[in-house]
Each structure stands twice: as structure tokens, then as C-alpha cells.
Amino acid sequence: MAMSPIKEVTAQTTPMEFESAVSVRNISKNYGDVEALRDMSLEFPRGQLTSLLGPSGCGKTTLLKIIAGLLEPTSGQVEVNGKTVSGPGKDRAFVFQDFALLPWATVIRNVAFGLEMRGVAASEREAIAEKYIKEVGLAGFEQSYPHELSGGMRQRVGLARALAVDSDVLLMDEPFSAVDEQTRRKFQEDLLNLVQIENKTFIFVTHSIEEAVYVSDQIAILLPRPSRVSEIIRPSSFRDKGVDNIRRDPEYLDIVDNIWASLRGYVE
Amino acid sequence: MIVWGLLWEIVGQAELTFFIPPLSEVLATLFSIIGTPAFQKALAETAYAFFVGVAFAIAIGIPVGILMGKSRLLDELLLPWVNVFLSAPLTALVPVLMVLFGFGMKSIIITTALFAIWIIILNSRAGVIQINRSLVEMAHSFGASPLNAFFKIYFWAALPEILGGVRIGIIRAVKGVIIGQLLISIVGFGALFELYSANFLMGHFWAVLIVLFALAFTISEFLAYLERRVSYYASKR
Numbered sequence: 001m002a003m004s005p006i007k008e009v010t011a012q013t014t015p016m017e018f019e020s021a022v023s024v025r026n027i028s029k030n031y032g033d034v035e036a037l038r039d040m041s042l043e044f045p046r047g048q049l050t051s052l053l054g055p056s057g058c059g060k061t062t063l064l065k066i067i068a069g070l071l072e073p074t075s076g077q078v079e080v081n082g083k084t085v086s087g088p089g090k091d092r093a094f095v096f097q098d099f100a101l102l103p104w105a106t107v108i109r110n111v112a113f114g115l116e117m118r119g120v121a122a123s124e125r126e127a128i129a130e131k132y133i134k135e136v137g138l139a140g141f142e143q144s145y146p147h148e149l150s151g152g153m154r155q156r157v158g159l160a161r162a163l164a165v166d167s168d169v170l171l172m173d174e175p176f177s178a179v180d181e182q183t184r185r186k187f188q189e190d191l192l193n194l195v196q197i198e199n200k201t202f203i204f205v206t207h208s209i210e211e212a213v214y215v216s217d218q219i220a221i222l223l224p225r226p227s228r229v230s231e232i233i234r235p236s237s238f239r240d241k242g243v244d245n246i247r248r249d250p251e252y253l254d255i256v257d258n259i260w261a262s263l264r265g266y267v268e
Numbered sequence: 269m270i271v272w273g274l275l276w277e278i279v280g281q282a283e284l285t286f287f288i289p290p291l292s293e294v295l296a297t298l299f300s301i302i303g304t305p306a307f308q309k310a311l312a313e314t315a316y317a318f319f320v321g322v323a324f325a326i327a328i329g330i331p332v333g334i335l336m337g338k339s340r341l342l343d344e345l346l347l348p349w350v351n352v353f354l355s356a357p358l359t360a361l362v363p364v365l366m367v368l369f370g371f372g373m374k375s376i377i378i379t380t381a382l383f384a385i386w387i388i389i390l391n392s393r394a395g396v397i398q399i400n401r402s403l404v405e406m407a408h409s410f411g412a413s414p415l416n417a418f419f420k421i422y423f424w425a426a427l428p429e430i431l432g433g434v435r436i437g438i439i440r441a442v443k444g445v446i447i448g449q450l451l452i453s454i455v456g457f458g459a460l461f462e463l464y465s466a467n468f469l470m471g472h473f474w475a476v477l478i479v480l481f482a483l484a485f486t487i488s489e490f491l492a493y494l495e496r497r498v499s500y501y502a503s504k505r
């Protein structure tokens with residue numbers, strides 16, 4: 001595979017030029033007879049956004065939920081900030097594909113939910129929630145209910161809820177797949193800003209090649225049957241050229257083409 | 269309604285049978301007995317048995333239903349029994365209860381609760397089973413304790429179904445409280461019915477019946493109204 005502008009490395013030999021916030025070590029996961037993940041290892045650099053990209057059924061959601069502590073791996077382990085994961089923890093927050101908002105609660109209560117579960121006092125958690133509602137651009141909708149909001153706005157609530165607990169690691173499972181194209185573009189820009197200003201590690205699952213290349217510092221391409229990390233791509237040159245120029249950048253276009261070339265064989 | 273009322277009046281006036289007095293007479297009786305101490309005592313006793321019975325059915329039924337929805341083991345253990353009792357002719361159990369708990373209020377309260385509780389359990393269970401899995405995952409991922417998950421997720425997510433169950437349960441409880449009183453006919457309306465029918469006071473009999481029907485209907489409508497208020501989000505979830 002000729003990918004001249006791209007640094008190509010296998011997972012096992014990732015040079016430790018970055019400090020890892022999350023390390024996935026030899027994870028396997030079986031659902032009964034189905035082998036969803038086999039001996040997968042992957043490093044997630046601190047403060048950066050890593051995308052998991054791959055065809056449907058290659059185990060992206062499974063991997064993300066194992067990192068979140070929502071699923072037990074069959075073997076192997078995950079370390080977050082050097083500590084082995086044994087369940088959900090304060091160091092990680094999840095953004096759900098279907099938003100997972102409480103339909104009976106207002107926006108502000110939804111955003112404060114994580115804090116509520118952590119026992120933060122009502123007035124304090126509302127102040128924090130209000131701040132993040134503003135940050136995701138929903139000021140004025142604090143007292144609205146989820147069903148009164150559009151899909152894009154609902155996901156902003158989900159995002160604010162994950163930000164409000166101030167975890168080191170943000171896990172996002174196809175967060176933008178249920179919103180329309182224009183909203184999605186706006187989201188991608190906002191996400192880039194968020195990675196800049198919030199000192200967090202983002203792990204981002206997506207189906208969209210363009211989206212992955214646009215938002216990621218590092219892209220892990222997963223292939224199915226058996227599920228494995230086939231390559232890790234680190235776009236280097238267009239990240240600081242401004243959000244408006246990325247989609248025209250030659251490196252951006254090359255990477256998109258190359259990823260498509262390696263994935264097309266796996267699309268039914 | 270009006271047509272049926274008129275029909276009743278005509279049948280009554282025609283004096284086809286002593287069993288059906290004219291509606292106007294029934295209504296007149298209704299107003300005359302509504303103030304009597306006997307009636308009010310019966311009403312108070314019935315209301316007491318009803319509310320205590322319903323309170324027990326709700327307080328036990330909802331948590332049991334939710335736990336059944338959450339736990340596979342508990343569900344397999346209890347579901348067959350719930351289904352048996354739901355369709356069982358509970359009236360037949362009343363004599364057994366009388367033996368166990370005596371000929372008094374206690375037996376009537378238990379009868380009432382028994383009539384109401386099974387559908388409440390079943391509906392709460394159904395409400396929990398249909399709950400959106402990702403809400404449960406969400407709560408788990410934010411570190412919700414089992415108690416928090418119970419009160420902040422399961423209960424609210426299942427609320428429309430729970431209320432539906434409570435409404436049907438309460439309608440059944442009305443039956444329960446009356447049947448209980450009829451079989452254990454020394455308290456409440458049971459005693460009144462006994463008195464009236466023994467003395468062939470059909471006007472009184474019908475008057476009491478109308479009051480009971482009206483009460484049951486009002487309660488059921490009120491609950492249906494509550495249900496509609498809550499289900500505004502149920503369709504959106």
C-alpha cells in the first residue's frame with residue numbers, strides 16, 4: 001500500500017512519543033460463538049482525538065464499551081491513566097449514539113445527571129450544568145424537555161452532560177450519526193474547538209471516512225473477521241490550517257482516498 | 269345516557285317487576301339516604317378499606333414489578349404465580365381469607381389489595397422490560413448506584429405503564445372492596461345491601477349501587493386523566 005504522506009505503523013510497535021491516556025492491551029471479546037474482538041491492542045494519546053473507523057460489525061462499539069467499563073472483555077485489559085479498568089469510572093464519560101436523554105427531565109437536569117449521580121449538591125450542579133449548556137450553544141433551553149429539541153440539539157445536551165462531569169476521557173459512539181448533514185458539519189467544527197480548549201482525550205467512533213479524517217489527530221482503522229487494527233494514521237499537516245481549509249487540503253484528500261481504498265473491499 | 273335513564277323510568281313506572289323501581293324514585297331515595305348515618309358510616313368504612321387496600325397493592329406491587337423486570341431469576345420465580353392470580357376467580361378466595369383473618373375489616377382490606385395488586389405488578393414489570401437499554405447503560409456509565417437507578421431511571425421510565433396498571437388495579441379494587449363486603453356482610457355497604465335486599469328496599473338498593481358506580485367511574489376517569497398527562501413523554505421516548 002503506497003501512502004506516501006502518511007506515517008504507517010502497526011499497533012504493537014507504536015513508538016511512545018506520546019503519553020497514553022488510555023491503553024488497550026490484548027483485548028478479546030466473544031459474544032457466545034461470535035468473536036467480536038481478537039487480541040486487540042491500541043494506544044490513545046492524551047489530549048488528542050482518536051477515531052475508530054471501520055466497516056459495520058468490526059467491533060467499534062464493543063471496544064468503546066469495554067473502555068467505558070460497560071462490557072467485560074473476555075481477556076486482556078484496559079488501562080486509563082495507568083489504572084486498570086474494572087467498571088465505569090469518574091475518569092470516563094460516554095456520549096451515546098441515540099443521545100440517551102431522560103425524556104421526563106429538563107435539559108438542565110439531564111446535563112446535571114452525571115453530577116447528581118456523583119452526589120454534587122443541587123445548586124452547585126445546576127451552576128456547572130448551566131455553564132456547559134452555554135458552552136455547547138444551548139443557552140435559553142435549560143427548562144426545555146428533550147422532545148422539544150431537534151436531534152442536533154439533543155446531542156448537544158448529551159455532549160454537555162458528558163462534559164459536565166469533567167472526565168479525562170470522552171467516549172463518543174457515532175455521536176453525530178443521528179443528526180442531519182449540516183448540523184453534523186457544525187458539530188465537527190465545534191468538536192475540533194472542544195479538543196483545543198478542553199484538555200481531554202477523545203475517543204470517537206464513526207462510520208464516515210471524511211468525518212474521521214476531519215476531526216482526528218489519530219485514526220485507527222479496524223477491519224473485521226477477525227477484528228483487528230489494520231493501520232493507524234496520523235494526519236500531520238492540515239490540523240492548524242483552520243477549519244475552513246481542511247476539506248481542500250491535499251493531504252486530507254489523499255488520506256480520505258487511501259482509507260477508502262483499503263476499506264472498499266470490506267463493504268458488502 | 270338520557271335515553272337509558274328514560275327507559276329505566278318507563279320500565280319502572282310500568283311496574284313490570286318490583287325489582288326495578290322508577291329512576292325518579294331511586295334518585296329521590298338516593299338523596300334521602302345520602303345524609304343518613306348508616307349510609308355515611310358505610311361509605312367511610314368502604315373508603316377506608318378501599319384506600320388502605322389500594323395503598324398496600326401499590327406500595328408492594330410497583331417495587332415487586334420493577335424488581336421482576338430487572339431480575340431474570342425473580343421474574344421466572346414469580347411470573348407464573350402473578351399470572352395465575354391475575355386470572356384466578358379471587359372471589360373464591362374470600363372465604364379462605366375470612367378463615368385466616370377473621371370476619372372484619374382486615375379480610376376486606378386484603379381482598380381489595382388482592383384484587384388490585386396483580387395487574388399493578390404485571391404492568392410495572394412490562395414498563396421496566398420495555399425501557400430503553402441505552403438509558404440503563406447511561407445511568408451505569410455515570411456511576412448510578414442501584415438505588416439511584418431504581419428511583420431515577422426505572423421508576424420514571426416505567427411510569428406510563430405503572431399508572432396504567434394502577435388505574436386498572438383500582439377499578440379491580442372497587443370490585444374487590446364490594447365483593448369482600450358482600451361476602452363478609454357485617455361492615456360497610458355489604459351490611460347495607462344485606463339490610464336493603466332482606467327488606468326488599470329496591471329503591472335503596474339501586475341508589476347505593478348508583479353511588480358506587482359513580483365513584484368507581486370518577487376514580488377511573490381521574491386516573492386516565494393523570495395517565496394522559498404523563499404519557500406526553502411516553503410517546504417521545
Ligand SMILES: Nc1ncnc2c1ncn2[C@@H]1O[C@H](COP(=O)(O)OP(=O)(O)OP(=O)(O)O)[C@@H](O)[C@H]1O
Pocket residue numbers: 031034035036054055056057058059060061062063207
Ligand atoms: N450483544 C451482542 N450479542 C451477540 N453479538 C453481538 C452483540 N453485540 C455485538 N455483537 C456482534 O459483535 C460484532 C461487533 O459488534 P459491534 O456493535 O461492536 O460493531 P460496530 O463496529 O460497532 O458496528 P456498527 O458500525 O454497525 O455499529 C458484530 O458481529 C455483532 O454482530
Ligand SMILES: [Mg+2]
Pocket residue numbers: 060061062
Ligand atoms: Mg456500533
